[in-house]
Amino acid sequence: MDASTADLRTWLTGRLEALCACDSTSGEEDALRPVLLPLLAELGAEVVEQPVGPGRTNVLATWGRPRVLFSTHLDTVPPFLPPRLEGEILHGRGACDAKGQIMAQLGAVKRLLAEGAEGVAWLGVVGEETDSAGARAALGLADLLQDLRVLVNGEPTELKLATGQRGVQHLCLQCAGRAAHSGSPELGHDATWPLLDWLQRLRDLPRAADPQLGPEVWNLGLLQAGEALNSVPAAARADILLRSLPGSGFAEAVRRLAPPEGSLEVRLDEPPDRYPEIPGFEHAAMPFGSDAPALRALVPDRTVVLAGPGSIAVAHTLDEHLALADLEAGVGLNLRLAHHFLNA
Template sequence: MQLFELTRALVDIESVTGNESGCAGFLRDYLAERKLEVELVPVADAGAGGRANVFAVCGTPDVVLSTHLDTVPPFFPAREDSDFIYGRGACDAKGIIASEVVAAERLLGEGARDFGLLFLVGEETLSDGARAANAAPRGSKYIINGEPTDNKLAIGTKGILRLDVRTRGKMAHSAYPQLGESAIEKLLDVLAEVRRLPLP
């Protein structure tokens, strides 16, 4: 398939977060037909749905091209006009998947044997596919992650830090609050300090 045809085919596969298996299966078959070694890597907390990342390699990868399979709801299929392809995920990130797959096909045609593709589940919510990939790395020197960036090269990405903050207090009857110690007030003090932190 050429780039636009592949993009439309991917967009037409509903893959709202939690339901990526159809898209993963399509890519597994498509890439295996092109003689890449393809592995569906189960995501540990996938439950009965059998969600899995798609990891495909040609040789030992120095570079891995990556993005995600899932989309936000609601699903709507592809359509196009003379300028654009529309549909859920056309930009984020099924058009990117198609671009990376076409790049892989060109690399194969040129004899390259040192690259891989990694397509993740769950990026739109809890990044469970990325966590699974990090927990069981397959190895490469570099990763190029495809995300819409207005066609500008980005050398970093936003991250997330989740904290569990607990404070302790001392219970007292509401008639005698001065005998207690408010855990909520302590938490508010912590939150005020966090808000004052300089962030990049």
């Protein structure tokens, strides 16, 4: 490792540790400001802060008139896990999702500035892990970004460019019954059994797949029934999160397979999205969602890239981590992407 590479690793590691030491769980994103704002000042950025809610502020940094916009999110999922460096791996909440993305992007900006380049920007948004309020609010910054050629949205993709992302549907399945004493169950109607039968019918459905986006999958996240052990449940509910494909017929199948006492409510429906293939880069389907579909509206022709270091397999887990070599490779990937669009 030469001196310049060692210096960059030291700079990246120290600042990533400082970001990860801030508990910026969704709703508390402003906890990052004491570290993030001095970091952007160090890089000579012009900074615009956009309040989104109490304790929640989007941050836009620009260097010249932006043509390339790097973006990622400031919030993390709970629980907070303080950073610890073990050898060449940094562990902790946000290490790859998404404070590691912040440093991989700002590291690329640092390299671009050293080359004398300008025309780049960086955007940190709040709420990606919950309500995407920051992404929606960020569309109000469009007047400052009229010359954009691309949005590079940072998520842990193992350094591959996403071919797109599946949609998200929150489906609430409910069954109505009639309460009764557990000693006389024949006087009631248990709402649980028809719900469980309904779910089993859904488990038996064939799974759709898309060559660019992967399989359509659903997760039974919440299952609730009854109020007391010695009472027949009068109501039962299941909450499903579907990662949907274009033309998905899953919600209609849920309605079609419902029992007489069942009802369906669609509480969230975000459509799937496809991203352009950029020559010279490796691409792959990704199993997760992001703010990219909303934020790409900032780019006049909607060109977007979803990519970054780290693996989604460890994001949101108690073993979230990022290898320093991957962090440096993320800087290199973002630098290549910036060169591609700045020189286009």
